Amino acid sequence: MINVRSLAAGQVIDGFRLEQQLDPGGMADFWRVSHDGEALPLIMKIPLLRRGEDPLTIVGFEQEQMILSRLSGPHVPRFVAAGDFERPYIVMELVPGRSLKTLLDRAPLPAAEVAHIGAEIAEALHSIHRQHVTHLDVKPSNVILRDDGSAVLIDFGLSRHDQLPDLIAEEFDEPVGTGAYVAPEQVRRFRGDPRSDIFSLGVTMYFLATGERPFGEPEREAEWRRRLWRDPYPPSRWNPLVPPWLQEIILRCLEIEPDARYSSAAQLRFDLQHPDGVALTERAARRDRDGPLTVLSRWLKVRNAPPLRMRSVAGVLDRSPIVMAAIDLSAADDLGDALAAALRRVLATVPDARLACVNVLKVSRLALDPMEDAKGRNPHLQRLVELKHWARPLPVDPERITYHVFESPDPAAAIVDYARNNHVDHIVMGARGSSPLRRYLGSVSAQVVAQAPCTVTVVRRPRATDEAGPEG
Incomplete structure (x- = not known):
């Protein structure tokens, strides 16, 4: 010893x-x-x-x-x-950098800084979740920020690995964790959901954005239990400078029911990196906590709730991929219809998926491209309008779909880079028919299939002989 x-x-x-x-x-x-x-x-x-x-x-x-x-x-x-x-x-x-705890004295931080830190921690969480680990003690003192801004998670003493014995659950009857950050399901002695880490990250971002902890600093289990029915004040109550998109993200992380939170850390990171695409709900406009009838209803629900069902980290992630639809808006309607049909089949199997609809506006490598088309319209904005129109019939909740138009001389590279940078799990894209020019230059879809870091589904229409690829 x-x-x-x-x-x-x-x-x-x-x-x-x-x-x-x-x-x-x-x-x-x-x-x-x-x-x-x-x-x-x-x-x-x-x-x-x-x-x-x-x-x-x-x-x-x-x-x-x-x-x-x-x-x-x-x-x-x-x-x-x-x-x-x-x-x-x-x-x-010995990880070089500084503890996130050292930033707490500066809170509240600007929204952009909160989002950047939150995205880095979400990136780290996604990494360990893909390795079958739920941290279960995410808090500022357990996060180190490297000099380049990336986050490192430390202290895995309360963590759970899907493929290893859970000694904490086997040897302790009471919930364990840090009172200010512990998720509601952890209070109920459930340690099998990676979305518990998303809740704890939500607490962390709330503090960084407001200088206040959403649930105070409870020390006893009885105090922990209040978060099973009592929601926190909206961040904007403490800091009016918190923008609606950040309040939307934080309050979604802090939902009592795991199914109402982000389905994965990758999806949370996606929203933090794309605030303009965050779908705003009533959360974004809240100015007070829920009323007494709602709180009473939650309290009664907890009293009569059955035990929570154990789920593996892999099982949760499998239900919540990021799906990317790379759409050629200049293609004929039958290819667009075939692509939409393929997406419906994919989304039917993964109801918690996030869908990113992407179009690449091909630009010249050297020449300056016109800022307007022949009708005086901005091509970028016009593509965005067309993209939203194309996706409108898809069976996707507005909170789970975003739209992106990129300008690039290399459409395949733009698609692959987006997939890699945003942890896309599945790309669905169209491909036009064969032609001598495409065989000579190589198709965009073939390049994406060869280079993408994820599964790629290529959709073809029955009769097509066009020469262009999905760059539109």
Whole structure:
């Protein structure tokens, strides 16, 4: 057993040399360490296992040791080594940057900064969710912002991995988490939904935007339970400068029912990066909390609610992909109809999908393109109008559809770049018929199929011999 009180700089533990003691955490001590052959700066986390210490410290250490060793990517510290209960420790990358907690004194922050930080954290959450992990303790002190602005998640002691035992659930009957940030379903002892992390991120953005916590700082479980029926004040009550689109996003994250929140962190990130496309509902205009009858109805619902059904992270993500429709608005109606029919089939299988309708306005590489068409209309705005008209019959909730027109000399590259930058899961696009010119130059759809980071469905019309591709 490591006696944390006797540790000193220069001491060596399993080949790791203690260099400098860092600020302690609530459940662990931290040391900067070095090791022969390791160029990265390293940190050793040593859990506090003193007599009388909270048993959650012990279980959380084992949980984090299992989970962190399975995670990879730029949004988590790189796992290096771990000891056992004879010498308990975890060694990981010492992430350069600053804790998000250091920004809290500056709150409220400008809306654009809140959105940027929120999008980076959502990106990190999407990364770990795709690796079957729900963090379940998202809060400013567990987020590090690198110098380039990207977010790194730390402290996986309360997390859950779909494919590993959930020691927290097995050994504790009461809910665990941080009172100000814990999601309603966690209060009900349910740890199986990645949308719990979306709720906690919503709390974080609320604080950054207003300087206030939506649920205060409750310490007891009885206080936590109030969020099962009591909604928070709208952010604009505390900060009138919060724009409607940001209030819409934050309050959607803070919905009591997970199904009413964003279906995935990728979808949340999408809205934060495209505020002009956020569909505004009554949330955006709220000026007060819900009335007593609504609150009473929620309270009665909680009293009679059945146990929540366990769902895997992968199961939730599979139901909520981002689907991109790359539409050639200059194509004949039968190709547009075929594309719409294919989209209906895709959307019928994934009811929580977000749909991004995209059109690429091809421009010259060198020459200046006219700002207006022959009728004096702005081509970009005209395409946007046509895009919305084309998509109007599709069975998609207005909150789940956005429209984008890009200007590019290379339509295939524009489509692929958009898919990569926005974590698109499925591209549906049209392709015109074969011709000598297309065979010589290569079709846009073929280039997209070859380069896209996701599934691509190419739709053809029965009889087509046009030479152009889906760039329109």
